[in-house]
Amino acid sequence: MTGTEVQRRERRGRHGAWVGAASLGIVLLAAGCASGHPAAPPRAAPPPSPERRAEAARYLAIAVAGNRRLEIDFDRLAGPDRGRLAAAQADLRDAADTERLFDRRLLALTFPPQTEAVARRLATVNEARAELTTTAADVTTLPLLRQYEARLTAANVPVEDAVTTIRSQLGLPPPSTS
Template sequence: MKTFVVVGAVAGVMVAAGGCAAASPGAVPAASATHTPAAAYLAIARTGNARLDKDFDRFSGPDRNQLAASAADLRDIAATEHVFDQHLAQLALPAQAAARAHTLIRANEARASLTLRAADSTTLRQLDSLRPSLTAANAPVERAVSAIRTTLGLPPPDTS
């Protein structure tokens, strides 16, 4: 018999500490559409990643030299991360995967906090000075993503 743990306790703490996204970047997948923990994880990851890809592309591309547009991109990135974390916390996962999910949520929320700090930049110079920190904040998230995917029997994430 497998033991499943709902990662919900962290979600409550993270929502209280980090706030709630103003707009929902994606709905929690329906239970009937996701029969396994791996499928449920992939459903929320794909939704979040699609939105993050668009935001990061704008932030690094056409919005790079526009403070207001960059700040909007960063706020949307942080909101997307919060929503992903909330959805991840709601999944019923095997105990080891739940522990990995806690780690991922903590890393993602730390990155979201830094992202919001960058969004509050008052000059492009200030924002640009935070870009290396934003990039560095990806490493713990990427390690946590790899760990949960391995635990769920999923292949490594795409790096393209």
């Protein structure tokens, strides 16, 4: 799985999420207009509490560190290590270790109940992705390794969905696609 493929997959996943959110917004707007009552003026979101800002900062600290490491692994996997089985296996093992470290750090954080549930779901789907990454790292040929690319890309979808939700609940912008 190349870094470009990961970025394209992230963009498609975010695009689908935005399309879904826009569709929901249109339905709600239409329902509000059909009610015969004038629409209430939009209210500004209240500023995040100091506690919520601290939760967001703690989450970002582990997410940024993990993403930085994964970016290095997947850039090498897509670039200089693409044709070298042993190097590609090492990149995948490091990626799986990084995913597991993120999960441990995430589960050590304290969140409000709703966000806690999403954090647990994120750790669960991320662990499944780490298991698949480890399995891919254990293959014995490059052609077999290439067969895992689509499965690894598909395993990103539930992780990205949970990340988008937890970031929203913490008052953070969606993850970048760059």
